[in-house]
Amino acid sequence: ATALAAGTDPGAAAAGSRGGSSSSRKASSSTAAGGGGAAETVCPPAHELAWNYDVVITTFNRLSSDWSMRGDPRLAERIVMLKVHWLRVLIDEGHSLGASLGLTNKLAMAVQLTAQRRWVMTGTPTPATAAGSGAAHLHPLLSFLHHQPYGTSRTAWDGAVAKPLEAAAGGSSGGRGLGPGASVLVAEWGRRQLLKLLGRVMIRSCKSDLALLPPCYKKVTLLDFGSDHAHSYNALIEVIRRNLLLADWCDDAHKEVRHVLLG
Numbered sequence: 001a002t003a004l005a006a007g008t009d010p011g012a013a014a015a016g017s018r019g020g021s022s023s024s025r026k027a028s029s030s031t032a033a034g035g036g037g038a039a040e041t042v043c044p045p046a047h048e049l050a051w052n053y054d055v056v057i058t059t060f061n062r063l064s065s066d067w068s069m070r071g072d073p074r075l076a077e078r079i080v081m082l083k084v085h086w087l088r089v090l091i092d093e094g095h096s097l098g099a100s101l102g103l104t105n106k107l108a109m110a111v112q113l114t115a116q117r118r119w120v121m122t123g124t125p126t127p128a129t130a131a132g133s134g135a136a137h138l139h140p141l142l143s144f145l146h147h148q149p150y151g152t153s154r155t156a157w158d159g160a161v162a163k164p165l166e167a168a169a170g171g172s173s174g175g176r177g178l179g180p181g182a183s184v185l186v187a188e189w190g191r192r193q194l195l196k197l198l199g200r201v202m203i204r205s206c207k208s209d210l211a212l213l214p215p216c217y218k219k220v221t222l223l224d225f226g227s228d229h230a231h232s233y234n235a236l237i238e239v240i241r242r243n244l245l246l247a248d249w250c251d252d253a254h255k256e257v258r259h260v261l262l263g
Contacts, residue, residue: 011146022041060106067109086115094120095127097144111143118145125202135165135194139211142201150197161197164190193233 007235043049049056054234058081066082069075089110091097097107097120121139126134142151149156167183167190 012113043078043080045079049080050084055152063109064105067105067112079155081109082112082114086113088117088119089113089115090119090121091144092121094141094144095122095124095137098126098140101136101140105139107144111146120144145201147197147201163189165194 044052048140066079069079091110097104097110122141125141126137139150141155143229145151150161151157164186167186
């Protein structure tokens with residue numbers, strides 16, 4: 001797992017709005033903005049979102065749909081997340097911001113969020129190796145982090161990292177006009193710049209680090225269903241049972257299915 005970070009963040013394990021955590025707030029893990037588009041889920045007003053919730057969870061679809069409303073003055077007022085000064089913004093599966101090298105709606109919206117601290121969580125920062133175009137997928141992540149200068153200046157990123165690495169891969173722009181020896185030197189310089197950058201912004205966790213964690217203690221707590229929850233759960237079970245019977249083409253007597261259903 002890899003985390004890219006911007007800003008000094010002594011409380012990296014938590015996430016919240018500008019006011020920080022407080023026992024007087026609403027549920028410490030409140031989903032105030034989630035689901036599909038903005039037309040499906042209405043956010044609370046900005047002041048309530050900022051002060052009454054410890055954690056706000058949303059989706060990439062929400063970011064994209066909110067950004068698409070900016071062109072309509074009547075809908076722009078509904079983009080509540082841009083009106084909040086966030087203490088900390090974390091993007092999980094953050095490599096999806098760099099899946100496209102172009103400027104997508106979700107990336108544009110994420111970049112415009114006002115935040116004191118920014119984090120990108122991902123296990124695969126780039127879809128390829130550092131050589132060639134793979135490293136180019138890091139630039140959208142740096143843009144979200146507001147990294148200086150590489151995230152805010154495409155010219156600085158291309159000159160220091162992208163084009164030198166293209167020289168290593170034989171790219172037309174990176175190695176144009178350079179002899180083989182010069183291309184190697186340029187590529188090595190770009191690789192060093194990239195490693196220095198990652199050393200400043202990236203925290204990498206390996207499986208071996210798990211041994212450093214305290215032991216995990218599990219406690220099972222049985223909860224009583226509310227009437228609505230029980231009805232929803234029972235309806236789901238009925239759907240699963242019907243699907244098991246309908247999909248059981250190779251067992252006319254349904255012996256295996258009856259064993260599964262009866263436990």
